[in-house]
Amino acid sequence: VDLDAFYASVEQADRPELHGKAVIVGALPGHRGVVSACSYEARAYGVRSAMPISHAYRLCPSGVYLPVRMHRYIEVSGTVMDILRDLAPVFRQISVDEAALDLTGTERLLGDPVELAASAKKKVREATGLTISVGIGPNRYLAKLTSERCKPDGLLRVREADAAAFVAGLPLDRLWGVGEKTVTRLHEVGISSVRDIVAMPEARLFSLMGKGCGSFLAHAARGQDPGIHGVASPAEPSSHSISGESTFERDTADAEVIRLLVLELAQELAGRLIRERVTSGTVSLKLRLDDFTTYTARRSLGRAVTSGGEIAEVAMQLLKRRWDGRTPVRLVGVGLADVTPADAWVQGELLEDSRTKSRKVEEAVARLRQRHEDLPITRASLLRDPRRRRV
DNA sequence: TCTGGGGTCCTAGGACCC
DNA sequence: TCTGGGGTCCTAGGACCC
Numbered sequence: 489v490d491l492d493a494f495y496a497s498v499e500q501a502d503r504p505e506l507h508g509k510a511v512i513v514g515a516l517p518g519h520r521g522v523v524s525a526c527s528y529e530a531r532a533y534g535v536r537s538a539m540p541i542s543h544a545y546r547l548c549p550s551g552v553y554l555p556v557r558m559h560r561y562i563e564v565s566g567t568v569m570d571i572l573r574d575l576a577p578v579f580r581q582i583s584v585d586e587a588a589l590d591l592t593g594t595e596r597l598l599g600d601p602v603e604l605a606a607s608a609k610k611k612v613r614e615a616t617g618l619t620i621s622v623g624i625g626p627n628r629y630l631a632k633l634t635s636e637r638c639k640p641d642g643l644l645r646v647r648e649a650d651a652a653a654f655v656a657g658l659p660l661d662r663l664w665g666v667g668e669k670t671v672t673r674l675h676e677v678g679i680s681s682v683r684d685i686v687a688m689p690e691a692r693l694f695s696l697m698g699k700g701c702g703s704f705l706a707h708a709a710r711g712q713d714p715g716i717h718g719v720a721s722p723a724e725p726s727s728h729s730i731s732g733e734s735t736f737e738r739d740t741a742d743a744e745v746i747r748l749l750v751l752e753l754a755q756e757l758a759g760r761l762i763r764e765r766v767t768s769g770t771v772s773l774k775l776r777l778d779d780f781t782t783y784t785a786r787r788s789l790g791r792a793v794t795s796g797g798e799i800a801e802v803a804m805q806l807l808k809r810r811w812d813g814r815t816p817v818r819l820v821g822v823g824l825a826d827v828t829p830a831d832a833w834v835q836g837e838l839l840e841d842s843r844t845k846s847r848k849v850e851e852a853v854a855r856l857r858q859r860h861e862d863l864p865i866t867r868a869s870l871l872r873d874p875r876r877r878r879v
Numbered sequence: 880t881c882t883g884g885g886g887t888c889c890t891a892g893g894a895c896c897c
Numbered sequence: 898t899c900t901g902g903g904g905t906c907c908t909a910g911g912a913c914c915c
Contacts, residue, residue: 730885819884
């Protein structure tokens, strides 16, 4: 189940005067950034997601350009997901605008999947004014391709017997998981269609594309589930990562501006750790220079990070290894990997008494913020520097 | 003409251990 | 002069998706 042109559709639902207009949600013209989502009216001008906003503006200067209101989209998404969750015993939210329902063996209980999908579309429209596209297939991968094929406001079922033929009719780049690089590589080895993949002996495909990629392609091209994202495993991942990054409005080589951004990003991550009751022992830094070359560096601490100050300190050490102090910097990011539930690290914390003080301060700040949402409380160093202007 | 931000998964090489 | 095999952990980068 896919929400159509999600962010743009939410804006249109919230402001009826935008219906029928080219709505482009993302960066605002004149600033650095890309299109996050756009209405179908905007697509008629050639505007697409992920396109630089300057390019979109040239194609469609008459469009309505709106900033991303993520909180609102999450709120609407929650309403939709609650509706979908009630429809089937096995529900999985994939992203803010996407979910999968497993209807295997439910026909006797829930009725025909197509009717169920139609009723889902009706319920979502009545509750939110939004349209969804529903693809039904013999596995999740095919259902995904099907929903892509029928959007917007679509409903399409492809049965097992028709799966291979359906996939064979798609251009290579419409296979989920096959992007620009893979298409280029496939062309290099003489493959220009899904049928070419099916026709190639698997051993040859594996040797040309590598085992992982080759196996993925062999399954996908036949309409079989290639097994991405652990389709069969209901268990939630025990570890993941969180990060924050920001592009400067203008590239900068000012070390103090960069340091303050690192500190701010680290502070935001520390706040998330506390709010989400998780922790991490691995800090990462991302650096993008003016020519777009991008470095990442990370360090495992062997224990849990204890404060935003500490995250920033490690990130700065990583930065110093990567930046010569002169080259203009475009983007800085700070991240945490191996994020796990907070109780997993309690042992380590007990041994790190000297670090718990700053952690306690940050936890107190987080509690204050929870009670008083708009409380402008932050580190003094993040308050006073007027150079800290960024996107 | 420029190219966001937040993620996931995979690969490959080096260090280190038995 | 020639230096195995298997395993784990860590790091960096790449591809892809929403």
